[in-house]
Amino acid sequence: MDHFSHSLPRALLFILGGLATVLPGFGATMKLVVTNARLFTMVSGQEKPMNGFLVVAADGTLDAAKEGTPPPEVLAERQFRAERDSGIRFVHGINIGRVGPQWSTEQANAFTKGFVEWVGAQPPTPGFLSVMINGAGTFVGTPAQAKAEAEVMRTLALGNQTHFLESPPDKYEERAKFRWLQDAGLLGPGLLFGHFVHTDPWILRETVHAGAGMSWNPLSNGRLASGIVDIPAYVKAGLRIGMGVDGQASADRADPFENMRMGLYQVRARYEDASVLSPYDVLRMHTVGSADVLGVADRLGSLAPGKLADFLVLDPSDLGPIFDPYASLVFVAGTRDLARVYVGGELKVLNGQTVGPAFAQARAEVAKRVKTPGGP
Numbered sequence: 001m002d003h004f005s006h007s008l009p010r011a012l013l014f015i016l017g018g019l020a021t022v023l024p025g026f027g028a029t030m031k032l033v034v035t036n037a038r039l040f041t042m043v044s045g046q047e048k049p050m051n052g053f054l055v056v057a058a059d060g061t062l063d064a065a066k067e068g069t070p071p072p073e074v075l076a077e078r079q080f081r082a083e084r085d086s087g088i089r090f091v092h093g094i095n096i097g098r099v100g101p102q103w104s105t106e107q108a109n110a111f112t113k114g115f116v117e118w119v120g121a122q123p124p125t126p127g128f129l130s131v132m133i134n135g136a137g138t139f140v141g142t143p144a145q146a147k148a149e150a151e152v153m154r155t156l157a158l159g160n161q162t163h164f165l166e167s168p169p170d171k172y173e174e175r176a177k178f179r180w181l182q183d184a185g186l187l188g189p190g191l192l193f194g195h196f197v198h199t200d201p202w203i204l205r206e207t208v209h210a211g212a213g214m215s216w217n218p219l220s221n222g223r224l225a226s227g228i229v230d231i232p233a234y235v236k237a238g239l240r241i242g243m244g245v246d247g248q249a250s251a252d253r254a255d256p257f258e259n260m261r262m263g264l265y266q267v268r269a270r271y272e273d274a275s276v277l278s279p280y281d282v283l284r285m286h287t288v289g290s291a292d293v294l295g296v297a298d299r300l301g302s303l304a305p306g307k308l309a310d311f312l313v314l315d316p317s318d319l320g321p322i323f324d325p326y327a328s329l330v331f332v333a334g335t336r337d338l339a340r341v342y343v344g345g346e347l348k349v350l351n352g353q354t355v356g357p358a359f360a361q362a363r364a365e366v367a368k369r370v371k372t373p374g375g376p
């Protein structure tokens with residue numbers, strides 16, 4: 001359950017050599033800060049030296065590597081179309097904009113309302129679940145953003161996902177901002193924290209009390225050296241926990257099997273005790289738990305009459321002897337065992353190949369535009 005890295009073919013561009021940091025936040029658009037890098041673009045199939053700031057739009061045409069940012073409504077609609085065309089099940093994340101002298105809460109509200117209405121006017125989109133705010137309340141220097149987001153959440157009945165307490169050096173400053181979320185009335189069942197690594201007992205207690213949830217991202221937390229989440233303590237406290245793979249900033253491999261394994265291994269290694277977390281626990285968090293924190297547990301997360309038929313079919317041939325199916329799934333299984341992927345009862349992946357016109361078209365575009373070094 002993520003945006004860009006799941007919804008489109010991975011190979012949009014390569015940064016060759018030098019340093020590059022990829023910042024998530026625009027969903028289907030990648031915002032890159034690059035230094036002394038060589039950019040290999042899909043547009044021309046050519047390398048060019050890069051310094052500074054670049055936005056790469058990915059609206060399904062694989063066509064645009066442009067400098068500059070289109071207007072927010074264009075970005076939001078383009079992102080929605082990419083999600084829709086990919087055939088994935090999705091919660092759309094909307095940026096309400098940074099509130100300040102240039103952008104009032106009223107403007108943020110009107111912009112978000114306009115987008116929600118635009119979504120409502122679209123032809124039926126089977127994969128679409130809901131619109132949620134991409135929270136920025138803890139990324140800024142004043143409580144104004146949290147207040148504005150709380151206001152938009154209230155008036156439009158939207159949820160909010162906020163990445164919080166991820167980076168170790170920022171943890172003390174960020175913990176102090178927890179108050180802003182509380183005071184704004186943002187802390188509640190509609191709030192979902194991403195990462196949530198460096199809590200303190202008070203923040204954990206208040207979050208549980210308010211009914212907010214979290215997305216545990218162990219692959220990302222390891223990749224970015226963010227830390228190990230104390231999941232057993234969170235479970236004990238009664239926190240709602242789902243699992244995810246963060247955005248394209250750290251999801252080199254957006255793989256739920258690796259994510260479950262990595263999470264279980266981190267926690268067991270930290271505690272030096274295998275009994276603190278089981279394969280069943282992580283499988284549950286990655287399915288029902290994720291659906292719960294996204295507010296869609298009534299429709300997704302488990303196989304039950306009346307729910308949407310999103311499920312995987314695994315070929316067990318290479319799993320060895322199976323004593324406990326949950327243990328085999330979490331300890332042994334991987335994407336190589338994936339025989340079929342269904343979304344809404346529709347076949348999307350068959351034996352490692354995506355099916356459907358959007359994927360076929362995207363693959364053809366990739367083949368046409370990307371030159372293999374030393375190849376034709």
Ligand SMILES: [Zn+2]
Nearest residue numbers: 163194246247
């Ligand atoms: Zn993140």
